[in-house]
Every structure is written in structure tokens, then in C-alpha cells.
Amino acid sequence: IERTLVIVKPDGFRRGLTGEVLRRIESKGYVLADLHITTPDRERLARHYEEHQGKPFYEPLVDFMSSGPATFVVVEGHRCIEGFRALAGATDPTKALPGTIRGDLGRDWGEKVQANIVHGSDSPESAAREISIWF
Numbered sequence: 221i222e223r224t225l226v227i228v229k230p231d232g233f234r235r236g237l238t239g240e241v242l243r244r245i246e247s248k249g250y251v252l253a254d255l256h257i258t259t260p261d262r263e264r265l266a267r268h269y270e271e272h273q274g275k276p277f278y279e280p281l282v283d284f285m286s287s288g289p290a291t292f293v294v295v296e297g298h299r300c301i302e303g304f305r306a307l308a309g310a311t312d313p314t315k316a317l318p319g320t321i322r323g324d325l326g327r328d329w330g331e332k333v334q335a336n337i338v339h340g341s342d343s344p345e346s347a348a349r350e351i352s353i354w355f
């Protein structure tokens with residue numbers, strides 16, 4: 221069975237949206253296989269976001285992601301990688317369609333980073349790599 225790493229990012233945690241995100245995942249029919257809350261450390265974030273190192277939003281992204289607690293969730297289900305990314309919506313919450321997590325619950329807050337509530341792995345390889353970093 222496929223697995224994906226979902227993160228309810230610090231903006232989602234601060235806004236009290238963790239339960240709402242988990243509810244949407246469960247309502248879709250996926251299984252919450254494992255879960256923990258922690259403030260992400262910069263060392264693991266550097267590995268998680270290695271593909272973005274050097275980009276202009278990289279440092280603000282690591283600052284934002286280490287700014288407070290986040291919930292790390294291993295989600296299970298056939299095609300859950302693609303399925304969760306559809307649930308999450310577009311990266312930019314202003315453009316994300318209503319009906320998606322980011323489209324319904326997110327907006328632009330005028331920060332350098334797109335605070336967009338959730339992360340979801342983008343491939344089986346990323347999912348395995350990311351789960352091994354955080355679990």
C-alpha cells in the first residue's frame with residue numbers, strides 16, 4: 221500500500237487547523253498510520269528541502285518551518301500521494317481552488333514564504349525519503 225508524508229505546517233498548527241486537515245484526509249478514505257507533533261529542527265529541514273537549497277525562498281522557508289510545532293503524519297492508501305496533493309490544492313493558496321485544503325483555508329499573508337498549511341510528498345521516492353527523515 222502506498223504511503224505519503226503529510227505535514228500540517230506551523231501556520232496550520234497555530235491556526236488550529238490540524239484537526240480539520242486530518243478530518244479531510246480520513247473523510248477521503250485514507251488511513252492515518254502514524255503521527256507526531258514536533259517543532260522541526262533546521263538540520264532535518266535542510267535534508268527535507270534539499271531540492272530547494274539556493275532558491276530565494278529557501279531561508280525564509282526554513283525559518284518559517286522551524287517557527288513552531290508542526291504535525292507529521294504518515295498517510296496510507298492506494299494512490300494517496302496523488303490523492304493528497306489533489307486534496308491540498310495548488311502551492312499558492314491564493315490560486316488553490318475552493319474545495320481544496322489550501323483553497324478553503326489558506327490565503328496570502330504578505331510573507332516571503334507561501335504559508336500554505338500543508339505539505340505532501342510528490343513521489344514514492346520522496347515519500348520514502350521524507351518518512352525516513354521524520355520517523
Ligand code: ATP
Binds near residue numbers: 277333336338341
Ligand atoms: P509542498 O512540497 O510543501 O507540499 P509544493 O510541492 O506545492 O508544496 P514546493 O515547490 O515543494 O511546493 O515548495 C515547498 C514549499 O516552499 C511550498 O509549500 C511553499 O511553502 C514554499 N514555496 C514554494 N515556492 C515558493 C515561492 N515561489 N515563493 C515562496 N514560497 C514558496
